[in-house]
Amino acid sequence: MTIAEIGRALRERKISVVELTKETMRLIAAASGLNAFITVTEEAALARASELDRELARGVDRGLLHGIPIAHKDAFYTRGVRTTAGTKILERFIPSKDADLVTRFRGAGTVMVGKTNLHELCHGITSNNPHYGAVHNPWDVDRIPGGSSGGSGAVLAADLVPLATGTDTGGSIRIPAAYCGVVGLKPTFGHWSCRGVVPLAFTLDHVGIMTRTVRDAAIAFGENPASPEIGGPEIQPRPSGRGFEINDLRVGVPENFFFDRLDPEVAASVRHAIQTAAALGARVTEIRLPDPDALNTVARLIQLAEASTVWRRYQDRREDFGPDVFALLQQGLVIPATDYLDAQRVRTLLARDFAKIWESVDCLLAPVTAITAPRIGEMAVKIDGADEDVRLASTRLTRPFNVLGWPALALPCGLSKNGLPIGLQIVAAPHREKILFELGSALEDALGFASRCQPRP
């Protein structure tokens, strides 16, 4: 169910928060084979649900998130609840405070039901965690859910909760959203504080949310779509009855880089979504971007160096790291300070160049990943007859927007012939998240993915 549907049921007294929480716990237990949670917080969740029911009975309604179950990626500090970041090093770490984003959602009335599994240290995209086990994709349990926020993607795809948090340093919200057929929002860099989140790369880390629909993402972000079907105390329907309008929105389609070396089914599905946007009234134009590959180069260099500064003190505990993560941490150790600083200066120049595109378009449409979800353990995939590393095929289209700090929304736009979701990303200028929701909700309605497509039981 969506946040909107649950909210309506709660307010019509068709269900209580306690009943909802108990049902969520039953679903989580039934889906334990996905290994999507590291910690489930049943007792605390039920106590919290009871408290929120009492509030509703007294007429205290915190808004559209009152009573909504939420799963937090296990990189977010949660007071009194273990926070591992997927590493053995933090397996006994119990924070005494919540992360800022956890505090925000708690204040909005959510009920935390657990902490989701992830790629170790958020430093990878498979969520094949050597310490807490591999997360399985509900669409095909032999495949990865993507990562690093893979557990969050899986719990949404399996419809266990309607809202989860994630972090995104090179695509770690949008990649699992694409591979799991759900929605992922990476807001503008710094929009939400990273305080209380185990860091990976200080100047690239973003915190964000994952949901089953774009409208739910808008609600959780605080950008309420004025849809009559949602209702609730804060929303008045617009006369048109539509959530958002996209007439005359200037949509840019990159003519370079973002459609190179794609799985043909991914390309076709994203092209279809672009045609749909045009049919809905958007003004679609092709646009040439300065040099996205350069963004990827500086991003990799910056991420390697910054991650190694965080974890350097533990490099003598090789046995406590997975081999892929340990290799990345070793690479970061040898990067000279002058190269790191020059990468940040090149970033300044690239950001200036890229910002000019907002003179001619309001947003960009592009694929999230070059491929659909790979199999667990698969290291390379074939695209156009050539082998490509799974990590690069997953990140090369997302990472540029971490370097620029631009907001990006991933949403499903179709299924491959073998039944795997395909993701589309909408990207806007800093602090223009509303555009993402406007176009995203219009495409969501027109493409009908959320209502038409579900993972096999």
Next chain:
Amino acid sequence: MTDWQAVAAALQAPIQPEDRVSAIAPLERLERAFRPLQQNIPLDTPLWDATPLWGGPVESSPIQSGEAQPE
């Protein structure tokens, strides 16, 4: 190009010889892509401003204090 083998061996805590192969090949690829970008940076180019809303650590954690030790 950088002699990454030498750099890896010269660290205060050197990268072990058996780890150098997996660490160095990606660095060589990254360096080939990065050097051309680095060559033409104007002298007065500042660092990218990363400070906006990052608020600092929420508390003293095992990461900051080094308290996370094996049992």
